[in-house]
Amino acid sequence: MTATQERPTVQAPPRQASRDLAGPPAVAPKNRRIRGWLARHGASLVWILPVLALAGIVQRINMAGSPQRIDDEGTYTAQAWAIGHLGELTHYTYWYDHPPLGWIQIAGYTGLTGAFGRYDQAVMAGREAMLFFALVSVLLVWLLGRRLGLSRPASAVAALVFGVSPLAVQFHRTVYLDNVAVPWLLLAFLLALSRKNQLAGFIGAAFAFGIAVLSKETFLLALPFLAWVMIRNSDKSTRRYTLATSGAVLALVGLSYVVLAAVRGELIPGPGHTSLISGLTFQLGTRADSGSIFDTGSLFFKVVDQWWVLDQVFIVMGVLSAVVALFLKRFRPLAVLVLFAVAVMFRPNSYVPVPYVIMLIPFAALLIAGVADAAVKTYRARRAGKVTTTLSRVGGTAWLVACAVAIAALVPLWTVQLRGFLQTDLDQPMVSAEQWVDDNVPHDSRLLVDDSMWVDLVNDGFDQDNVIWFYKIDTDGAVEAQSPNGWKDSDYIVTTDSIRTSAAGSPDVQNALKNSTIVASFGTGNQLVDVRRINPEGATAAKQSAESEKAAQTAAGTEISENPNLVASDALKKQLAAGQLNSRALVVLGQLLGTGKVTVADLEPLPGEEGSSFRRLVIESAAGEPGSQLTDWLKNVGSTYAPSTIRTTGAGTEVVFPAIEPTGLLG
Structure with missing residues (x-):
């Protein structure tokens, strides 16, 4: 190119054209991961999220009203409160009746969420914590079902039954340490079924199981069955190492409880202190047994009867499912666990606590769904001509018929029971x-x-x-x-x-x-x-004092009922003559009658005080002390006779006197 030649002019493309040539903007790695996760798990979310929502709604509505509040709830709630407010394991002497980790976790939840500040009744803060643990357990039941090979619908059924069965609602709402232990037990079985990173999975399973046992010691019953799952699921080439390592982890977690007792100087019995050995001796040896199931007055009968009334369909189907699942290899450990736990209740001189059933509910729900899922798959295989054995054909069909009968019985039962949980205020x-x-x-x-x-x-x-x-x-x-x-x-x-x-x-x-x-x-x-x-001073002296007080009230009331300044119905005068007005009110009314005409409404008891002396007066008018002057007069009757509340209503001036009054006010 010579100096005289012009360079060709290259025109830059427009900005929009540049973007088009460059292609679409790159998707952020984080967004790609989220989209990929949703693509893989979207179908599962469609099944489990509605179940979680329904379980949460059923558990939460009227949580404070039903079931009736019981002393065990107060025990664990108060101990959790003591950790956050007093910095102590309990507010009384800790005597090793249960490991403290259960209420420590409740304290953790209430402390992190400020639950105690949201309720006038502290037990309701504990029940809110139970809702949290229940929802975590619902999710883990779903995951465990999937890990066991259940279809998504079957896993959803297991989670739903676990979440909303009346038996489950009764016990999931109640503040029991068993509810804290359940998610850890389910997590242990879930991790024990790990195929990848098996060493980490087994270590996690051992740790989770240790936490479950330190939350509620009766969950130790599940140890042989967790070990069974781990042994059967372990890789033969690394089995000895993974099992030994996970066993060591479990032992270390369990020994932490022993170390706690030793550090506190309370490992063995001694004067002036409780001990771990004494607590274990009581729980395992000296505790009174529950009696016989055939004795209608025994604790054993009452406990089982309570379970039965709540949901007999679930109980029958759970036990039948466990029996059938003995013939299904993948469910066999869970089936034997349920049947073993049921058998343990019937051992001689056994103690059966009311919440014992809590550990069995998730496994029974999984077995019901698992056996039904196997029956459906057998039916489909038969339709496809792949099932040839008579036992498979008959067994699958029989179980589907049993499920249909159970659903027909379950719908009216659950409707009635759940309506009670959602509407009845027992508290x-x-x-x-x-x-x-x-x-x-x-x-x-x-x-x-x-x-x-x-x-x-x-x-x-x-x-x-x-x-x-x-x-x-x-x-x-x-x-x-x-x-x-x-x-x-x-x-x-x-x-x-x-x-x-x-x-x-x-x-x-x-x-x-x-x-x-x-x-x-x-x-x-x-x-x-x-x-x-x-x-x-004793019942006899108290009775004599009450009779003397009643006589004085009768005498004073009769005198007041005959006072010409009293404007009242014959019914009120009879109440006065019968000594039904308390002593303070009689003295004040007598003084007020000295100022002029007083119109008084009929006496009515305050809530909870039916049958006691009336302590509320409704003064419709007082000629001697009209309007606001009456309120001032009542406020100045002296500390001995002063009302506890005075308020003006449409009916007049309502005066309420203290419930507790010294004897001898009437002489």
């Missing part, structure tokens, strides 16, 4: 009793209570040393030291079904009940909660 009597105690009992009083209300009353301002779990009064040395006179050093006992059924084991509680008077009562039947005032 209201206990809530009302707690509120009554907070409003009417002096906060320096000493109370014997059910475990389930301990934290609530402490949060209401009662000193924790003055709120005593009823069974600690004569079993805990620290409490006995604070109560040298036993039951006589307590002022009130709040009785629930738990206290009434357990009182026989405690002489102090029996004496407190015999020498106490009901001052408020809420609910009926098993939900009955009584607030009782303890009479340290």
Whole structure:
């Protein structure tokens, strides 16, 4: 090219054209991973997410109302509360009845989520933690089903049955250590079925199983079956090494409990302290047995009857599935586990705790779904001409028929039972009793209570040393030291079904009940909660004092009923003449009648005080102290006779006097 020649002009392409030539922008690696994961697991999510949502909704709705709150819930909730608020394993002497890891996990959940701050009743914070553990378990049931070879629909059925069976709802909602242990047990079996990275999987399984046992010691029953799964699933070339390593991990986790006892100087029995050996001796040897299943009055019968009433269809199908699954190799360890655990209940002199069934629910659900899945696959194979044995054809068809019958029975049963869980408020009597105690009992009083209300009353301002779990009064040395006179050093006992059924084991509680008077009562039947005032001078002296007080009230009431300044119905005058108005109210009403005409409405009891002396007056008008002057007058009657509340309503001035009053006010 010569100097005189012009260079050809190259025109740059437009920017849009440059982008087109460069192709689409690269997808970020993170987005690619997410899309890839969703592509692989999208079908599974379609099945499991609705099950999780349904289980969560069923477990959460009316969680505070049903089932009825029980003392075990209060025990574990209070211990979890003590970890977060007192920095102690328990707020009483820890006596190694259970390993503490279960309520430590509950404390972890409530501490991280602030659950105790969301509820007036502390046990409900514990129930929220149970909801969390239940949902984790639902997911693990699904994953374990898939790992066992179940189809997605069958795995979803297993997870659904585990999540919403009335038997499951009853126990998943209740604050039991077993519910904390279940997800760890399921995780252990899931990891034991690992094919890839088997050493890591087996170590994880051993660790998870150790956590399960330290959450609830009865889960140790599952150890032989977890070992069976690991041995059968292990690679022969590395079996000895992987099993030995995982066994060492399990031993180390278990020994941590022994180390805890040793560090605290409480490994072996000795004077002045509890011990791990003593706790194990009680749990395994000296604890009273549950009696015979054939004795309708035995604990064994009552426990099994409770399970049966909740969901007999699930129980029958679970046991039948376990029997059938003995012939299905992949389910055989789980089947033997369920049948073995059932057999253990019937051993001589056995103790069967109410939550024993919790460990069996997930495995029974998996077996029901697993056997049904196998039957469906057998049916399809037969239709395709691949099944030739008569046993396979008949067995598969028979099980599908059994499933159809079970579903027909299950729908009405579950409908009735779940409606009760979602609508019935069984906790209201206990809530009302707690509120009554907070409003009417002096906060320096000493109370014997059910475990389930301990934290609530402490949060209401009662000193924790003055709120005593009823069974600690004569079993805990620290409490006995604070109560040298036993039951006589307590002022009130709040009785629930738990206290009434357990009182026989405690002489102090029996004496407190015999020498106490009901001052408020809420609910009926098993939900009955009584607030009782303890009479340290004895029942006879208390009765004489009450009769004397009643006579004084009758005399004063008769005099007031005849006062010409009283404007009232004949019904009210009869109530006064019968001595049904309490002493403070009689004194104040008598003084008010001295100022002029007073119109009073008929007496009505306050909630929980039916049968007691009335302590509420509704003054419709008072000629001598009209309007706001009446309120001022009532506020200045003196501390001995002062009302607890005064409020103006459409009916007049409502005056409520304290429930607890000293004797002798009427002379």
